[in-house]
Amino acid sequence: MIDLDALAALRAVATHGSVIAAATATGYTPSAVSQQVKRLERQTGVPLLERVGRGVMLTSQGLHLVTAGDRVLADLEELEADLQASTGRVGGRVRLAVFSTAVRGLVAPVVRRLRDAHPDLDLVIDEREPWDAVDLVAGGQAEIGIVHRWGGVELAVPDHVTSQRLARDVADLVVPHDHPLAARRRATPRDLVDVEWIATPEGTICRQWLRRMYDGTGATPRIAHVSAEFDSHLALVAAGLGVALVPRLGRAPLGPDVVAVAVRDPEPIRLIDALHRRTMSASPAVRAVLDAFAGG
């Protein structure tokens, strides 16, 4: 019998184009993915992957297996969702792939409420960057993804994944209380040409947005310090080491040493979406979690 895990691995290779990309997307090592595909080839007796250059390509049969297997995988999942729907009760395991700051501000209280209301519900939280969360939901490693994207930045979502708006989160400029901008009601990028920034690490969405904010000005932001945690950002600002752009969601209370100033033109808005596979729409558990986010 065809191993569905191995089939999912092959599908990941197909969608991501390489073994390494598939491995990072699914959370395995490249060796594991390679072995899974090989297992599939051994079980079926059909070559599915062929080396081309230093990469790989699916054979025509491998491609066929992925497209046809996709339907089987979807059927199976739909069956699972129907099954849970037939009980009417909320139960089973729901895995959430959530971006980091949402864990604190958005997810934690909702999860707590859900666990209390539905003792049979097994919620697992996995902290991930938005693009990884998309892959996890699309590939079946997670049921729900909580992702964010700043206004202009697009986030590609496959057809079989449904996106649902949860919230709009605004980021404020946070400056020391004795900073020249501290007294202002609002600030624009033009006001910020010469400031020193405390930013998130390269490769994060927040960092991308900081750069985009300067697009019209011809300048680039001057990054003085880098930290992944916004709490640390606040501490660094309080120490007078720079200014930061900190979203309100999940933000710790500002101390007396720092001041939040609204930013305009553009306004740093990030859109927070919930993702789930369409095949899971019938699951009461998934519905309950989505409703809890939307309602809360």
Place this chain on the structure above:
Amino acid sequence: MIDLDALAALRAVATHGSVIAAATATGYTPSAVSQQVKRLERQTGVPLLERVGRGVMLTSQGLHLVTAGDRVLADLEELEADLQASTGRVGGRVRLAVFSTAVRGLVAPVVRRLRDAHPDLDLVIDEREPWDAVDLVAGGQAEIGIVHRWGGVELAVPDHVTSQRLARDVADLVVPHDHPLAARRRATPRDLVDVEWIATPEGTICRQWLRRMYDGTGATPRIAHVSAEFDSHLALVAAGLGVALVPRLGRAPLGPDVVAVAVRDPEPIRLIDALHRRTMSASPAVRAVLDAFAGG
């Protein structure tokens, strides 16, 4: 994701009515089957099996899961068969569930020929009684079953399994060369009322047939000795310990001490059939094996 092995276990419980029956049919221990079902319940969060009396019954949801899951399982297998068909080549693993005497006379030469002709074909032979072979093929533990049944004895085969006549095998009465019947061209059950039989063990099809042969006579066969191996039957006959009914298929050459006499009214004919799941019809490997049997 639903574990397909566990789903197959649940299906076995559904078709066989009990955990123990399902376990013996699938070759697992009852504990393993029980744990598999429990795993499935944990994954889905839905109760599938409930105890009733000292046995179990599927819940309505469990029943739904089995019927719907059956289709997914069939789709997956059909996909596998199509995949192998797309290569046009004969390869992959084919498991044969074969009754014992067929291994020697029928299967061994065919398998040898197939292995030589198709190096990528991985043939696995599993010696089983016919009713077990039916379960194995129906449940997906084997691709092909080679079964036999004596004329009148029926063998229930599920809808999704296809049966194909391979051969008719005739059994002869084997007697010592100095036996009164040795000179006869043929014998009938009436000639055999008082003879002492060397028979196969209770519960085998051959034993059932021996009893049925006497149905019209009002007598029952007198069993003197029991042995599972027909080779041993010949040796026991040669030693003058009784007579035996030995099928020609896979029969060792008769020594000078014993004589084979044809039996009539009824003629001890057994029909040899090849079984395979309809979903595997498209597989070149399965086709090749079936053709090899039918053609040889």
Place this chain on the structure above:
DNA sequence: ATCGATCATGCAGAAACGCTACATGATCCG
């Protein structure tokens, strides 16, 4: 009513399976 038979299931240990880490070979690019 009681004892034995039958069935499912829990638990501890053992086997098997699949993954990680690391090394190797192949290919492409500067």
Place this chain on the structure above:
DNA sequence: CGGATCATGTAGCGTTTCTGCATGATCGAT
């Protein structure tokens, strides 16, 4: 031509899953 990138083997480990046995529950027979 050397470094970088990619896929894939191999050894070892960890987890999963099965077996063997014991327990609890139920039914039938005496």
